Amino acid sequence: MSAAQPPRGRYSLKPRAASRGRRRPWLTNLTHKTPVSEPLKPEGAAVELRSVLVQAALLALLLLHPASWSLAGGYTIVDTAQERCYNNTHEILYPKPTDAFFGQDAQYQGNQPAYRDNGDGTVTDLTTGLMWQKDPGPKKTFREAVAGASACRLAGHDDWRLPTIKQLYSLILFSGMDPDPRSAGSSKQRPFIDTNHFVFQYGDAAKNERIIDSQYATSTQYVGKTMRGNDTMFGVNFADGRIKGYPISHPGRSGRTKRYYVMYVRGNTAYGKNQFHDNGDGTITDGATGLTWMKRDSGHLKAGENRDGKLNWEQALHWAENLEYAGHSDWRLPNVKELQSIVDYTRSPSTSKSAAMDPIFEVTSIANEGGKKDYPFYWSSTTHTRLHSGAAASYVAFGQSLGWMQSFRGGRQLMDVHGAGSQRSDPKAGDPSRFPYGRGPQGDVIRIYNFVRAVRGGKATPKTSGPKVEMTEAQYGGPGQGRRPEQATPPGMRPGAGPGRERGPGNFSRFVQRLDRNKDGKVSKSEFDGPANHFDHLDRDGDGYLSEGETPQGPPRGNR
Numbered sequence: 001m002s003a004a005q006p007p008r009g010r011y012s013l014k015p016r017a018a019s020r021g022r023r024r025p026w027l028t029n030l031t032h033k034t035p036v037s038e039p040l041k042p043e044g045a046a047v048e049l050r051s052v053l054v055q056a057a058l059l060a061l062l063l064l065h066p067a068s069w070s071l072a073g074g075y076t077i078v079d080t081a082q083e084r085c086y087n088n089t090h091e092i093l094y095p096k097p098t099d100a101f102f103g104q105d106a107q108y109q110g111n112q113p114a115y116r117d118n119g120d121g122t123v124t125d126l127t128t129g130l131m132w133q134k135d136p137g138p139k140k141t142f143r144e145a146v147a148g149a150s151a152c153r154l155a156g157h158d159d160w161r162l163p164t165i166k167q168l169y170s171l172i173l174f175s176g177m178d179p180d181p182r183s184a185g186s187s188k189q190r191p192f193i194d195t196n197h198f199v200f201q202y203g204d205a206a207k208n209e210r211i212i213d214s215q216y217a218t219s220t221q222y223v224g225k226t227m228r229g230n231d232t233m234f235g236v237n238f239a240d241g242r243i244k245g246y247p248i249s250h251p252g253r254s255g256r257t258k259r260y261y262v263m264y265v266r267g268n269t270a271y272g273k274n275q276f277h278d279n280g281d282g283t284i285t286d287g288a289t290g291l292t293w294m295k296r297d298s299g300h301l302k303a304g305e306n307r308d309g310k311l312n313w314e315q316a317l318h319w320a321e322n323l324e325y326a327g328h329s330d331w332r333l334p335n336v337k338e339l340q341s342i343v344d345y346t347r348s349p350s351t352s353k354s355a356a357m358d359p360i361f362e363v364t365s366i367a368n369e370g371g372k373k374d375y376p377f378y379w380s381s382t383t384h385t386r387l388h389s390g391a392a393a394s395y396v397a398f399g400q401s402l403g404w405m406q407s408f409r410g411g412r413q414l415m416d417v418h419g420a421g422s423q424r425s426d427p428k429a430g431d432p433s434r435f436p437y438g439r440g441p442q443g444d445v446i447r448i449y450n451f452v453r454a455v456r457g458g459k460a461t462p463k464t465s466g467p468k469v470e471m472t473e474a475q476y477g478g479p480g481q482g483r484r485p486e487q488a489t490p491p492g493m494r495p496g497a498g499p500g501r502e503r504g505p506g507n508f509s510r511f512v513q514r515l516d517r518n519k520d521g522k523v524s525k526s527e528f529d530g531p532a533n534h535f536d537h538l539d540r541d542g543d544g545y546l547s548e549g550e551t552p553q554g555p556p557r558g559n560r
Helices: 016-023 042-064 066-072 142-151 165-169 313-321 336-340 510-515 532-538
Strands: 011-013 115-117 122-125 131-133 232-237 242-247 276-278 283-286 291-294 323-325 377-383 392-397 402-406 412-416 423-427 455-457
Touching: 165 232, 165 336, 313 323, 313 377, 336 377, 336 392
Parallel strands: none
Antiparallel strands: 011 323, 115 122, 122 131, 232 242, 242 423, 276 283, 283 291, 291 455, 377 392, 392 423, 402 412
8 A cells, every 4th residue: 555545444533623724614715725924935926916817817707608618617516505504304504513503505606506587598507517498398208308409499599408417406406495295375485596597397286286396307328227117307497406216107196197397508518527536545536526535435434323434414514524535535425516526427236236336435335124125315405495394405326226115016115216317305314214214205214324435625615594484473482582593492392392203292293193193193104094195295303203383284186
């Protein structure tokens, strides 16, 4: 082993309070991240000035000629636009370096989303150099979407194409909020795309669609199969903020072939193509994005209480922030768009017998819920908000994206429902055994304790504060109660109660009293007497139980 290479698996975790002052200067100069407090020598200042001028000239060239983006690596990761911080249940003030939950998505500012409406039905992404169709128009089948690209002549251009999953995912913004699937109105919803520049529609109930039926097609097909042998393409759902595998020709809810929204794209064909380089020190640098990754993951480094690499979200943030590895101490938990950038969509457990990741990386193998060899979900630093709750965070599945589907013969069957390379979400904390058959329409498996692959580099400017915390009386117990926002009462709890300590019996609704057979003050999935998908819709915090704050206010819409 070379003297320059650390022993495999050797790393350390620093005490949080002792490390922050030296390792993350909050103010850095533009080019070399030299602390601003350090004066430059005259000759150094001249070099700095020349470097800044060169970068400014390059930036001007790229803005004026988007096609030249391919000369600059071609794969600039656009920030998620998440500006708010969360604990395991709700929004909080920005944590300090010594606080729990420090190091989450909102605390690092990347390349900000920036668009230009060209006034001709197209929108140019000034960060990626991609030009997009502004209005997706009516939904199309996958085959119609493929055929329509070559026929498109929007704004006089004849080089439109169906985007890849990485190109389309560049548009997702995690300032959005996952809606209640039972909701019929969209006036108070926040989709996961910039609606100031792009035309967006939620699903149409008049067409037997759910509000979340706003899936967008891409040209990226899954190399494996989903469900019970479906040919599948990966799409982005800008209504609920996820990547999933969708059927190419399988009938949808209407009984007809599934249809999707389509936005064609042109320019920067290099976008989404990685340029990995093994640095020989346990790290991998992607020359296309400028990000440097751990070659190994938390499993190889024996992270976690059980030394198996599995961490809940708070633990994952802490572990990455305090990691010293390969001679570097500025590691962080990647945001979800950074993490998705290293998916290799040409690989899958069923075809390449590997994770959906370039073999230049090492991936810990696991035994999945069916006892078979598989590969992990990796945590991101990005909270996946739903109904103003911050109880879930986004992950990327580098192994099978499993779910418990209803079997034709009754019972549940475990299968790859969304494909390796999907992006879904997990509760940030809790007991995964409370979700024996997952949650959601496809029974997405719930692990909670996922793996970590830390990242450094790229553009990640630290932020110490954000917008005013959104706190309403209904959400957190109301103002004037003498509590700071991070101390406010989460939904479904009485003031002063901690997680799992619900309101007293005198406050239980008749719904809870009727179904709560074991008298623990909440309704489990096994106690619920309605359809399983109704339970999942009601369980807003994703803990596997219905507390009083989550009980239905009337019969399901279909029964009204």
